[in-house]
Amino acid sequence: MTGLPPFSDRLLGWYDRHARSLPWRVSPGDRAQGVRPDPYRVWLSEVMLQQTTVAAVKSYFAVFTQRWPDVQALANAADEDVMGAWAGLGYYARARNLLACAREVTRHRNGRFPETADALRDLPGIGDYTSAAIASIAFDEPAPVVDGNIERVTTRLYAIETPLPAARKAIRVRVAEMTPKSRAGDFAQAMMDLGATICTPRSPTCILCPVSEGCVARQEGRQEEFPKKLAKKAKPSRRGAAFVARRARDGAILLRRRPASGMLGGMAEPFTTDWSSKTDGATGLDAAPFAADWRRAGEVTHGFTHFDLTLEVWLATIQAEPTDAGWWAPVGDLNAAGLPTLMRKAVEAALAAAPSR
Structure with a gap:
């Protein structure tokens, strides 16, 4: 130089x-x-x-x-x-x-x-x-x-x-x-x-x-x-389930807020099973948050830093308010609900499988 x-x-x-x-x-x-x-x-x-x-x-x-x-x-x-x-x-x-x-x-x-x-x-x-x-x-x-x-x-x-x-x-x-x-x-x-x-x-x-x-x-x-990098280790795969409840009279979606700490802490979501980077979440109707006519609506996947997650998506159209309710979000307002990407995927999968009203 x-x-x-x-x-x-x-x-x-x-x-x-x-x-x-x-x-x-x-x-x-x-x-x-x-x-x-x-x-x-x-x-x-x-x-x-x-x-x-x-x-x-x-x-x-x-x-x-x-x-x-x-x-x-x-x-x-x-x-x-x-x-x-x-x-x-x-x-x-x-x-x-x-x-x-x-x-x-x-x-x-x-x-x-x-x-x-x-x-x-x-x-x-x-x-x-x-x-x-x-x-x-x-x-x-x-x-x-x-x-x-x-x-x-x-x-x-x-x-x-x-x-x-x-x-x-x-x-x-x-x-x-x-x-x-x-x-x-x-x-x-x-x-x-x-x-x-x-x-x-x-x-x-x-x-x-x-x-x-x-x-x-x-x-x-x-x-x-350059830069030199070590070969990446394969990420483990985890599973869980998301239960998307749709209100019969107007199609609004039932959401709740996740706990403040942990993965996606404080974010909005439909009802989901427990899941973490250490244990697989439960799947299937046995894990449903409340009784309803749940129907399988497919799966969504999402990659986190340390693991990949697959959620089974279940949909139910309900008449009565569930006891442990969060809040109802009109479908047109879902973008303002603050859904993280994974939960937005789950709701979109459910809506895609829903019968037209």
């Missing part, structure tokens, strides 16, 4: 010209004019982006910031409203931690987020990556930010042969060495953008890369070999 500007200078020069326009981001041009990122928007976007794509997050971010424009508004929101707005985004523990964090910041920190990665880690739901990202992007602390894109860029730059996740310590060390003392937030976002747009998992566009001259993997023609 003799005769070339330092790595961070080349990368930041590229970012100044090619930064992605994202609803939670302050552009490098605005940042240079003194516009400061809003820590609330940075935090909210980073929590949403955990294990979720930018494309999927954009619409959710718009809804959240319109309904709850600052951390105080979010802290005062009803749990069920936030969980409903989160429905479909997945990994629902994030939504519960989001509320817990907003309330901690509002009630015990005067509505202000801490400005260092160390202090941010004390907040609910904020780990090493999220704390570094918030501290760097919102407060320009030169904390090493390492997400999936940055892992890929860094393992290629240095041809790190250790497979993930064991390689993460070495990656973090390298990123810390590369992160400049000034414009740390722009540097982190530039690394993310480089991985998302040029240093992609397949067919990276090395000819357009502003830092390709120093990339060991490119020099060796092995870009797509």
Whole structure:
């Protein structure tokens, strides 16, 4: 790299010209004019982006910031409203931690987020990556930010042969060495953008890369070999059942709310059997929540992080109100009911099998 500007200078020069326009981001041009990122928007976007794509997050971010424009508004929101707005985004523990964090910041920190990665880690739901990202992007602390894109860029730059996740310590060390003392937030976002747009998992566009001259993997023609990964273990399969009750007079669907803790905690659902990552749920009519003319309506499947779940779907049209009722949701309002993806699949399967009224 003799005769070339330092790595961070080349990368930041590229970012100044090619930064992605994202609803939670302050552009490098605005940042240079003194516009400061809003820590609330940075935090909210980073929590949403955990294990979720930018494309999927954009619409959710718009809804959240319109309904709850600052951390105080979010802290005062009803749990069920936030969980409903989160429905479909997945990994629902994030939504519960989001509320817990907003309330901690509002009630015990005067509505202000801490400005260092160390202090941010004390907040609910904020780990090493999220704390570094918030501290760097919102407060320009030169904390090493390492997400999936940055892992890929860094393992290629240095041809790190250790497979993930064991390689993460070495990656973090390298990123810390590369992160400049000034414009740390722009540097982190530039690394993310480089991985998302040029240093992609397949067919990276090395000819357009502003830092390709120093990339060991490119020099060796092995870009797509990195990052190294261990073979994935097969996920176990689990089974359960969902019982969708439809009200005879208007077709409304009976829903209830899951317990606050555990899988899909606090989310709306039709009646279901118990199921977890450890034990198979019961299936069949013996598991029905109340007596009715239950008819099998098929199966739905859903992949969780650690297991795949298949639910038998049963449908009954009922006249009388069951004793242990939740609430009736009109079919036209199901999108607003906050059903997680799995439960929406179950209801849709039941409705598809229902006789026309």
